[in-house]
Amino acid sequence: MSEQGLRQARDKMAAAGVDPVAADVFAHYYALVESGESGMVPESTIEPVDMPSLADVDVPSPAPRDGLAGTVVVKLNGGLGTSMGLDRAKSLLEVRDGLSFLDIIVQQVLGARKEHGVALPLLFMNSFRTREDTLAVLERYPDLAVDDLPLDFLQNKEPKLRADDLTPVEWEKDPSLEWCPPGHGDIYTALRGSGLLDRLLEAGYTRAFVSNSDNLGAVPDARVAEWFARSGAPFAIEAVRRTPSDRKGGHFARRRSDGRLVLRETAQTRDEDKDALADLSRHRFCSTNNLWFDLVALRDELDRRDGILGLAMIKNTKTVDPADPTSPEVIQIETAMGAAIEVFEGAALIEVQRDRFVPVKTTNDLLVLRSDCYELEDDARLRQARESVPFVDLDSSYYKLVADFDRRFPEGVPSLRQARSLTVHGDWTFGAGVTVVGDAVVEAPEGGAPGRIDAGSTLGDR
Secondary structure, eight states, rough: HHHHHHHHHHHHHHHHHOOOOHHHHHHHHHHHHHHTTTOOOGGGGGOOOOBGGGGGGGOOSSSHHHHHHHHEEEEEEEEGGGGOOOOOOOGGGGGEEEEEEEHHHHEEEEHHHHHTTTOEEEEEEEOOTTTHHHHHHHHHHOOOTTTOOOOOEEEEEEEEEOOOTTTBBOOOOOOGGGOOOOOOGGHHHHHHTTTTHHHHHHHHEEEEEEEEBTTTTTOOOOHHHHHHHHHHOOOEEEEEEEOGGGGSOOOSEEEETTTOEEEEEEEESSSGGHHHHTTTTSSOOEEEEEEEEEHHHHHHHHHHTTTTTOOEEEEEEESSSSTTTSSSSEEEEEEOOOGGTSSTTOEEEOOOGGGGGOBSSSSHHHHHHHTTTEEOOOSSSSEESSSSSSSSEEEHHSSSSSSHHHHHOOOOOOOOEEEEEEEOSOEEEEEEEEEEEEEEEEOOOGOOOOEEEOOEEEOOOO
């Protein structure tokens, strides 16, 4: 049945106009799934890794503009934020001061252009679900485009496969749910298939800086760009030291068999290795998903491998309709773009400060980002107003979805500048001017009825 399944999947991709090379990449991973490959990275095959810190490397201060001059900025913008109840591009979510992720990203790039006198093109890798809304917002910025380059390129899509026979799933209730993105590891295939890789090289750009659109700490920084330009590395990732909140996340390591750097994701970790995954003293660094790569090196490696980099596979088992647990079980094949670190000989890691890693994956993160823990500078950079940000844990029964979150903070989020942690149990609506000091735990209201935190209240240690 699997041979028939691959043929059906290829036919479906061809009918939808998917890039033939993307279909070849899909076929590569289909064969791995068919053979029983899990994509797991056993603890016994890796060892901890160390790396230099950006603060210690020899880069002139202030950094020259040379590194940024040949750089193009790419933002991954394919996510809908469905886990937070969003049905449009997550980057359209308002962050602070009436500005969305998209607005702040654009202003950060425009600010860097002005400060350093560089072209610094900005490209968004959109999915088929986020493209239209994103481009509509970007129309507000008529000076954004550079060198006749487009403002975006499209991430590829692939069929979800039935878990029972590996054929493309059919779902008449919503045919769009028959498709899924192949993970952000598709960026390399999409850059080439769209023709953008060649266009960037022809326009004189030599490096790419790639990051997630929900990480506003990932500004195009001249010092990091100069370090990468001088390093001679074909590929590099910015790393941060793991904290207790990162225990369940992926980490960097070195493969014992060949000494190559690897990025092991949680989904690639066996159950018996979960304790090692969570050991912050053993695996000390995680990825910011801020990547730098040499465009010529990427072109040459793609040529050498016939367009298939062979990134480590992530096999996800879900239901075809994420909102319907009774819908058919499917397999989604994904890759992570950071996995390319093991593809390039001489790839590098650099430790950066935590302020370059401000992802928003939950409303807990959104609360901190909207609070006075951060200030938005005139050049749209986020400045962390305190040494470390507090831990926030909101009751997911009432705060998980953005609409519910906003309804419970109608007059703004609390001040967290003096807080170490905020834990909220139950259903509470917060009034204006609430302040959290030290560690605060808000217990569920008595009787199960919704409660209200009065305006001007102070929570936590006095």
